[in-house]
Structure formats: C-alpha cells, structure tokens
Amino acid sequence: MKSIRDQFPILSVPENGKRLIYLDNAATSFKPLSVLKAVDDYYRMDNANPHRGVYTLGVRSTDIHENARMTAARFVNASPEEIIFTQNATEALNLVAYSYGMEFLREGDEILISVAEHHSNLVPWQRVAKHTGSRLVYLYPGPDGRITEEELDQKINPRTRLIAIAHVSNVLGTEAPIKSIIKRARLHGAAVVLDCAQSVSHMPVDVKELGVDFAAFSGHKMYAPMGIGVLYGKKELLDKMPPFLCGGDMIASVHEQTSSYAEVPRRFEAGTRNVGGEAGLAAAIEYMNSIGWETIRTHEHALMDQALKGLNALPYITVYGSTDSRDRHGVISFNVDGVHPHDTATILDSEGIAVRAGHHCAQPLMEYLGIGSCVRASIAIYNTEEDISVFLNTLGQVRRWMGYGA
Amino acid sequence: MELNALYNQIIVENSRSSQNRHKVSDATASLEGVNPSCGDDIILELRVENGIIEDAGFTGEGCAISQASASLMIDLILGKPVEEAQKLLQTFLGMIKGEISDEEQLEFLEDAIALKGISHMPGRVKCAVLPWHTLMGILDEKETENK
Numbered sequence: 001m002k003s004i005r006d007q008f009p010i011l012s013v014p015e016n017g018k019r020l021i022y023l024d025n026a027a028t029s030f031k032p033l034s035v036l037k038a039v040d041d042y043y044r045m046d047n048a049n050p051h052r053g054v055y056t057l058g059v060r061s062t063d064i065h066e067n068a069r070m071t072a073a074r075f076v077n078a079s080p081e082e083i084i085f086t087q088n089a090t091e092a093l094n095l096v097a098y099s100y101g102m103e104f105l106r107e108g109d110e111i112l113i114s115v116a117e118h119h120s121n122l123v124p125w126q127r128v129a130k131h132t133g134s135r136l137v138y139l140y141p142g143p144d145g146r147i148t149e150e151e152l153d154q155k156i157n158p159r160t161r162l163i164a165i166a167h168v169s170n171v172l173g174t175e176a177p178i179k180s181i182i183k184r185a186r187l188h189g190a191a192v193v194l195d196c197a198q199s200v201s202h203m204p205v206d207v208k209e210l211g212v213d214f215a216a217f218s219g220h221k222m223y224a225p226m227g228i229g230v231l232y233g234k235k236e237l238l239d240k241m242p243p244f245l246c247g248g249d250m251i252a253s254v255h256e257q258t259s260s261y262a263e264v265p266r267r268f269e270a271g272t273r274n275v276g277g278e279a280g281l282a283a284a285i286e287y288m289n290s291i292g293w294e295t296i297r298t299h300e301h302a303l304m305d306q307a308l309k310g311l312n313a314l315p316y317i318t319v320y321g322s323t324d325s326r327d328r329h330g331v332i333s334f335n336v337d338g339v340h341p342h343d344t345a346t347i348l349d350s351e352g353i354a355v356r357a358g359h360h361c362a363q364p365l366m367e368y369l370g371i372g373s374c375v376r377a378s379i380a381i382y383n384t385e386e387d388i389s390v391f392l393n394t395l396g397q398v399r400r401w402m403g404y405g406a
Numbered sequence: 407m408e409l410n411a412l413y414n415q416i417i418v419e420n421s422r423s424s425q426n427r428h429k430v431s432d433a434t435a436s437l438e439g440v441n442p443s444c445g446d447d448i449i450l451e452l453r454v455e456n457g458i459i460e461d462a463g464f465t466g467e468g469c470a471i472s473q474a475s476a477s478l479m480i481d482l483i484l485g486k487p488v489e490e491a492q493k494l495l496q497t498f499l500g501m502i503k504g505e506i507s508d509e510e511q512l513e514f515l516e517d518a519i520a521l522k523g524i525s526h527m528p529g530r531v532k533c534a535v536l537p538w539h540t541l542m543g544i545l546d547e548k549e550t551e552n553k
Binding site: 339340341342343346347349350357358359363366372373401402403 | 409412413418419421422443444445446447467468469470471473527529530533
C-alpha cells in the first residue's frame with residue numbers, strides 16, 4: 001500500500017495541517033508520477049501537431065497519439081478505429097447526442113434514461129428530445145438503488161430507440177443491469193449508450209462483452225489528466241454518423257461550398273488534439289494494468305465494506321441506496337440527521353478529510369430521493385483502512401458540533 | 407481552520423431557531439434565492455409599509471450557515487427603514503468580503519457579526535451571503551418601482 005501511495009505526490013502534502021484523506025475520487029482522482037511524467041515528457045520531447053508534419057518530430061507525436069488510441073482500445077476491448085478522443089465523458093455523451101440522437105431520432109420515439117443519471121447523461125437527451133420531438137422516459141431504481149426487471153419490462157418497448165445509462169451511479173454506486181437492458185434493447189433495435197465515468201476506475205469495462213453501442217469515460221477519474229476522455233462507438237454506427245465539431249483534421253477535402261469528411265475516428269476529432277492528455281491517459285491505463293484488477297477490486301471492496309459497516313452502525317446516518325457493500329462500486333452517499341451536507345463536509349474538512357457535499361450533478365435523483373443534497377464519500381486505490389477509520393470517527397463528532405447531544 | 411470560529415453558539419442556535427422561519431401574511435415582496443452549485447434555496451418575504459420593514463420571514467432549505475445568516479439578518483432588519491436595511495446589507499457584505507473590519511462600524515450588525523469568521527472561508531462565503539443577496543434583490547426592485 002505504501003508503494004502505491006508513494007506514487008501520488010499530492011498525498012504527502014498536509015491539508016489544514018492534517019494528513020490529507022481524500023474521499024472525493026468520484027469527482028476526480030489524483031495522478032501518479034508515471035502519468036505526470038508522461039505528460040511532461042510529451043511536451044518536453046515530443047511536442048508537435050499530429051497528422052500534420054512530415055518531419056520526424058511530427059511523426060513521433062502522431063505515433064504517441066495513435067498508440068494512446070490503441071492502448072485505450074485494448075483497455076475496453078475495442079478496435080482502435082472505434083475509439084474517439086474527447087475532452088471528457090461529457091463531451092463524449094454530447095457527441096452521441098448530437099451526431100446520433102439529433103440525426104436518427106424522430107417524433108414519437110422514446111429515449112430511456114435513469115433518474116439517477118449525472119446531468120451529463122441527462123441534459124443532452126433533454127435537448128435531443130426537444131429538438132426531435134422524441135420523448136424522454138425515466139427508469140426509477142428501488143430503495144436498494146437497483147433497477148428491477150419489471151421496471152425494464154414496463155419502460156422498454158418498440159418506441160424505445162435509445163437507452164442511455166450510467167454503468168455505475170455516481171451517487172448510489174450501484175451497477176446498472178446492463179445484460180437485462182441489452183437483451184431488451186436488441187429485441188426492439190434500440191441503441192445503448194453507457195456512461196462509464198464512474199465505473200472505469202473500479203471494474204473492467206469490456207464493450208464487446210457488455211454489448212453496448214457507445215461507451216463514454218473521462219480520464220481524470222481514472223488517474224489520468226483532466227481534459228482527456230474517450231468515446232467508444234461501434235464502427236458501423238460511427239460510419240453513418242455526421243461530424244460533431246467541424247474544422248481541421250476531420251476532413252477529407254474542403255472546397256468553397258462543400259466538404260467531405262475523414263474516416264472515423266478522425267471525423268470526430270476536429271482541431272488540434274490534447275496529445276499530452278492522451279499520453280497521460282495511456283500511462284494511467286498502464287499504471288492500472290500494472291496493479292491489476294484483482295488487487296484494485298479486492299482492496300476497494302474491503303474499504304467499501306469497512307465504510308458501509310461503520311456508517312450503518314451510526315444511528316443518526318441515513319445511507320442512500322444499497323446497504324450491501326457488494327453493490328457499491330467506490331461510492332457511498334449519506335446524510336447526518338439534522339445536519340446539512342455542507343456543514344458535515346466542513347467539519348470533516350477541518351480534519352483534512354475531503355468529501356463532496358451537494359447534488360453531485362444529479363438533481364433529479366435528489367428530488368426522487370426527497371432530499372436537496374447529500375454527502376458523498378468515494379474511494380480510489382490509494383485510500384487506506386486508516387483513512388476510513390478517521391473518516392468514521394470524525395463523522396461521529398459532527399452532530400456534537402452542530403449543537404446536538406450526540 | 408478553527409471550527410469554533412465557524413460553528414459558534416450564535417450561529418448554531420440561529421441555524422436551528424424557528425423564530426424567523428415562517429411565511430409573512432400580506433407580504434408586499436418576496437424573492438427566491440438559490441445557490442445553484444449546492445442547492446441552498448431560501449424564499450424571503452417582507453411586508454414593507456411606509457418605508458418600514460414591518461415583518462419579514464424566510465422558508466426553504468440550506469446549511470447551518472445560510473439558515474443562521476437568514477435568521478440573523480431578519481432579526482436585524484425588522485422594524486427598520488428600508489434605507490437603513492440597505493446600509494446594514496452593505497456593511498454585512500463588506501464584512502464577509504473582508505473589506506470592512508472597523509469594529510465600530512461592524513457593531514451595527516449586532517449578532518450577525520458572529521458570521522465574521524466566514525470571511526476566511528472562501529468555500530462557505532456564498533452560504534453566508536445568500537439571504538443578504540436575496541434581500542438586496544427585493545430592495546433594489548422596490549427602489550426601481552418607486553422611481
């Protein structure tokens with residue numbers, strides 16, 4: 001564990017004079033030395049605009065760009081031409097909304113999402129629905145955070161043309177029933193878009209095995225830099241989609257009145273790319289591979305189990321979603337009775353503990369849960385048993401600060 | 407950061423006090439104030455007669471800081487002329503921004519001075535100023551109406 005923590009320099013900087021306990025990994029993770037070095041090396045030694053220069057440096061930069069694509073493709077078991085670099089999951093989802101949703105959805109069609117979606121997998125679909133005259137329909141999870149088979153049966157029908165859902169909820173931490181969704185989607189010919197922003201650092205994402213049509217994720221939640229993300233799209237779907245952003249590098253030829261576009265994936269990569277970020281993403285994937293899924297999952301599950309058991313033992317805590325740690329992929333959201341989440345977060349912060357308080361970009365879910373906001377603790381591979389113990393102990397003092405007896 | 411300076415007795419007590427947490431009958435003005443980033447949401451209602459704030463109350467949800475701030479603000483402005491409330495409002499915002507530290511001037515804020523510690527906490531400033539910005543919205547609107 002120490003060797004993992006040593007790779008993240010930010011962990012050794014005290015916060016409020018205390019050892020930093022970072023439990024806001026669902027917002028963004030820290031970056032290991034190998035990622036920082038990959039970005040630094042790129043700008044020190046390999047900086048050139050890919051796909052442009054015929055000179056050696058330009059070729060090297062292009063190689064880094066395309067090698068990163070191959071690394072990302074292997075990471076999710078896709079072909080390189082099915083990998084589009086974006087700035088984050090949000091841009092990736094918008095790309096699908098604009099180049100697929102706006103193009104292929106019609107009046108009377110239904111777009112199905114869950115009420116637990118992050119705004120980035122919700123607001124774009126509101127726009128598509130408004131623009132195309134299609135209808136935005138919601139799936140509602142049960143109290144354990146799971147979407148039942150009955151709910152899927154009720155909501156997926158021949159009018160359903162597109163289903164967009166988070167692989168793992170960024171608030172509840174629950175995995176969506178992908179197999180059940182895919183089975184019904186195939187029956188009716190609906191496209192399935194998977195938002196993997198929250199899952200990608202906690203479990204393997206195999207797009208072929210999952211059988212989804214699109215998958216989106218951000219680098220910055222999986223130890224890579226901010227500003228780099230990935231959209232996976234099935235080749236046959238990408239091939240028939242019009243461009244999203246237009247400009248340099250996404251064209252085949254340009255004339256005064258008309259243009260033809262490059263083949264995928266370049267058709268969807270307009271302008272100069274974030275190659276430094278791509279180098280960082282590739283390094284992050286290699287870093288995760290070097291640790292291995294088994295180690296990551298065993299360690300994170302133990303922390304989730306410890307945190308959930310600790311929270312369940314505190315009588316004045318309400319945990320949202322499943323109370324079974326096997327259903328929790330890196331995230332637990334909760335509230336302290338009578339204490340606003342912001343006050344809870346401020347009190348934890350005074351002990352160097354960073355948690356998120358607010359609506360977590362999931363306001364419809366907050367409404368559905370009947371709360372305005374909540375506190376979220378989310379973990380990564382560098383968190384320790386001690387982190388969770390200090391978090392639970394400090395949480396035990398929150399109500400006293402707010403003038404309650406206990 | 408010293409938690410004692412933030413969650414002092416006045417703030418904790420006011421955050422849970424129900425004295426000013428009510429609707430205002432025959433309100434002459436009301437405004438909703440929202441912090442979109444955190445979801446804090448208050449509705450401030452006033453009854454202004456002949457330039458005097460005769461009644462004021464708030465409803466809504468928020469953290470201890472925004473709720474205490476709303477309660478302390480209402481204690482302060484009740485029964486005062488609108489012009490004086492506007493002056494107090496500017497003094498409060500000046501205190502939170504760290505621009506006013508003159509103790510004689512801050513004394514006019516009475517118990518609301520308990521929120522002074524927030525000026526050192528950028529992450530919570532927006533909680534403390536939410537009710538006051540909402541009040542400013544109402545009073546500015548009133549001023550425009552009168553012109």
